[in-house]
Amino acid sequence: MSRTKLESLGLRLPVLPTSTVGSFPKPDYLIEARARATRNAITRPELDRLERQATEFWVRIQEELGLDVLVDGEQYRGDMVAYFAETMPGFARGGLVRSYGNRYYHKPVMVGPVRWPGPMTVDWWRWTQSLTTRPVKGMLTGPYTLMDWSFDDYYPDRKTACLALAREVRKEVEALLEAGVRIIQIDEPALSVRPDELGFAIDAMHLVVDGLPAYSVVHACFGAFETIYPGLLSLPVDNLDLAISHSALDLLAMFEKDPFTKDLSLGVLDVHSHSVETVEDVRARIRRGTAVLPADRIWVDPDCGLKTRTVEESRAKLGAMMVAVKAARAELG
Amino acid sequence: MELILASAGSYPRIGDTPDTQRHRRAYAQNERGEISDVEWRAVEDEVAQQVVREQAAVGLDVVTDGQVRWYDPISHLARHCEGIQINGLLRYFDTNFYFRQPVVSGRIRRRESVLRREFEVARAATDRVVKPVLSGPYSLACGSILEGGYRNRRELARAYAEVLAQEVADLVHAGAALIQVDEPYLLRHPEHAEVVHEGLVTLAAARGRAHLALYTYFGDALPLWDAIMAMPVDLVGLDLTYGLKLADRIAEAGAPRTLVLGLVDGRNTKLETRDGLFRILDRVLPRLRGPVGLGPSCGLELLPRARARAKLENMVAIARAHDGHEGRPQ
Numbered sequence: 001m002s003r004t005k006l007e008s009l010g011l012r013l014p015v016l017p018t019s020t021v022g023s024f025p026k027p028d029y030l031i032e033a034r035a036r037a038t039r040n041a042i043t044r045p046e047l048d049r050l051e052r053q054a055t056e057f058w059v060r061i062q063e064e065l066g067l068d069v070l071v072d073g074e075q076y077r078g079d080m081v082a083y084f085a086e087t088m089p090g091f092a093r094g095g096l097v098r099s100y101g102n103r104y105y106h107k108p109v110m111v112g113p114v115r116w117p118g119p120m121t122v123d124w125w126r127w128t129q130s131l132t133t134r135p136v137k138g139m140l141t142g143p144y145t146l147m148d149w150s151f152d153d154y155y156p157d158r159k160t161a162c163l164a165l166a167r168e169v170r171k172e173v174e175a176l177l178e179a180g181v182r183i184i185q186i187d188e189p190a191l192s193v194r195p196d197e198l199g200f201a202i203d204a205m206h207l208v209v210d211g212l213p214a215y216s217v218v219h220a221c222f223g224a225f226e227t228i229y230p231g232l233l234s235l236p237v238d239n240l241d242l243a244i245s246h247s248a249l250d251l252l253a254m255f256e257k258d259p260f261t262k263d264l265s266l267g268v269l270d271v272h273s274h275s276v277e278t279v280e281d282v283r284a285r286i287r288r289g290t291a292v293l294p295a296d297r298i299w300v301d302p303d304c305g306l307k308t309r310t311v312e313e314s315r316a317k318l319g320a321m322m323v324a325v326k327a328a329r330a331e332l333g
Numbered sequence: 334m335e336l337i338l339a340s341a342g343s344y345p346r347i348g349d350t351p352d353t354q355r356h357r358r359a360y361a362q363n364e365r366g367e368i369s370d371v372e373w374r375a376v377e378d379e380v381a382q383q384v385v386r387e388q389a390a391v392g393l394d395v396v397t398d399g400q401v402r403w404y405d406p407i408s409h410l411a412r413h414c415e416g417i418q419i420n421g422l423l424r425y426f427d428t429n430f431y432f433r434q435p436v437v438s439g440r441i442r443r444r445e446s447v448l449r450r451e452f453e454v455a456r457a458a459t460d461r462v463v464k465p466v467l468s469g470p471y472s473l474a475c476g477s478i479l480e481g482g483y484r485n486r487r488e489l490a491r492a493y494a495e496v497l498a499q500e501v502a503d504l505v506h507a508g509a510a511l512i513q514v515d516e517p518y519l520l521r522h523p524e525h526a527e528v529v530h531e532g533l534v535t536l537a538a539a540r541g542r543a544h545l546a547l548y549t550y551f552g553d554a555l556p557l558w559d560a561i562m563a564m565p566v567d568l569v570g571l572d573l574t575y576g577l578k579l580a581d582r583i584a585e586a587g588a589p590r591t592l593v594l595g596l597v598d599g600r601n602t603k604l605e606t607r608d609g610l611f612r613i614l615d616r617v618l619p620r621l622r623g624p625v626g627l628g629p630s631c632g633l634e635l636l637p638r639a640r641a642r643a644k645l646e647n648m649v650a651i652a653r654a655h656d657g658h659e660g661r662p663q
Contacts, residue, residue: 096638152601
């Protein structure tokens with residue numbers, strides 16, 4: 001693990017540090033309030049108060065569970081791309097597009113040069129960090145995913161759009177670091193969608209993080225990673241957070257062939273399943289990780305954000321994960 | 334050369350204005366038990382016919398029902414089979430669209446005819462050619478979780494092909510003259526081209542006098558050019574939005590099959606320019622014999638409805654301008 005880097009940032013973490021990917025389910029009162037907000041039936045300050053209440057709720061749960069690095073739970077975000085697109089000039093709200101079944105969303109459209117409007121997540125990070133003595137990650141969506149999950153009516157091609165977004169995303173990263181963030185997570189779930197574009201996705205990540213004093217993580221999930229491995233290792237970050245729990249378990253076989261050179265956040269909880277993993281399930285997944293990588297380079301977390309699970313499922317899944325991690329730590333001595 | 338303007342399959346089922354959201358409202362009402370399944374089906378029929386008429390009004394020669402009844406491209410047919418249960422959501426390629434994975438636990442058998450009625454409802458709405466669409470056996474196998482009944486994906490694809498051949502026979506019996514088979518997973522797994530070929534042989538045996546069209550999309554078909562051109566189909570629909578090399582290949586050597594050129598980007602809202610399409614058409618068309626199709630690179634459901642329509646209108650205008658341009662002395 002980049003222990004030296006973490007320690008130089010003042011972070012002393014146990015073996016197999018635990019964290020989560022970012023989002024947690026919104027409590028019912030917040031879901032209802034957000035629906036009322038779309039009808040202008042609730043004021044912005046009132047919604048803000050409820051979002052803070054929900055954020056604190058999740059901070060306390062993370063502390064109770066014993067997680068090492070906390071997240072703000074993204075209670076203020078509707079969607080990981082829409083939140084930024086709704087804030088950044090250059091994006092417009094697009095028409096309705098179906099995501100599945102009878103679910104539709106407004107897919108953003110780039111209609112002009114995209115600009116950083118000033119801090120977008122910094123106040124949330126600062127407030128969340130004020131609630132706990134444990135470190136809180138800074139988290140934002142990466143340029144490749146912002147580009148891929150938006151329509152583009154402005155830029156001449158996908159690469160130009162991605163690199164333009166990267167320059168703006170970097171400004172948010174810099175603002176987070178200035179506020180005190182020491183671990184920064186860039187979410188890039190779209191990273192593996194077009195293997196031939198990995199080169200410029202990596203160029204974009206250089207623009208986002210090069211030269212910045214932070215422990216950096218790229219979170220990617222639910223992709224065909226075999227198509228971008230080992231090229232993925234050229235991402236200029238300290239840690240790759242990959243979905244390992246379910247179909248991607250074969251990744252570990254790939255690591256045996258092409259050694260994994262970074263720290264690994266090992267996703268051990270299937271966030272798309274209602275069923276709660278047993279402690280033994282999670283221990284087995286951790287063992288698969290420790291079989292191919294030294295334990296001091298492994299973090300443990302869920303495959304992805306838990307926002308699609310219920311509050312109870314999320315607590316139970318994380319509870320199983322924490323028991324398994326403690327057992328694994330004991331096993332490792 | 335006159336271009337035949339063809340839909341590539343799906344079409345947005347709702348728009349952004351309240352009057353275009355009947356499908357969404359009725360779906361929710363049916364889920365809440367406020368309207369019966371019969372009433373819900375009537376709304377689906379109405380929306381399908383509306384989509385057919387919209388494509389015809391725009392000027393397409395070949396239309397579809399927009400697949401407006403399909404939950405997704407993988408589970409729609411699978412959910413009508415014995416031996417299959419429908420599972421959780423999985424991202425569909427690199428889209429922000431999710432499909433439900435069929436879980437195959439035993440031998441599969443079609444419980445009922447699925448597409449024939451959908452085709453008949455669509456055909457009643459227009460005098461244009463209505464093209465039924467089905468996901469191909471290989472793509473269904475790739476999108477499924479195999480837990481039992483078959484030893485591997487190839488065997489499962491064979492089983493799906495048998496089911497789909499029954500659908501093809503039903504469609505032919507109902508009067509379908511052109512049937513589209515989508516195999517997008519082929520581009521992800523070029524090593525399995527022979528499995529796709531084998532599945533299409535099974536479907537071709539059931540097609541009677543109807544024409545079969547193979548559509549691939551979400552990737553560059555150039556590496557599979559020879560294999561695709563050797564498939565037992567009458568037409569091939571190609572996604573030409575993943576780089577220019579595929580168009581270069583056609584411009585250099587033509588094609589042994591009737592092509593439908595997917596030059597209208599079904600993944601992005603930006604409208605194609607007349608110059609951009611002319612540049613490709615002017616190079617490619619002289620090398621092609623017989624009729625040539627022009628259409629979106631993939632189904633348009635990934636776009637907002639208004640933009641999908643605008644894309645088609647733009648394509649029709651450009652195609653008509655090109656027809657006139659070709660006819661003029663240079």
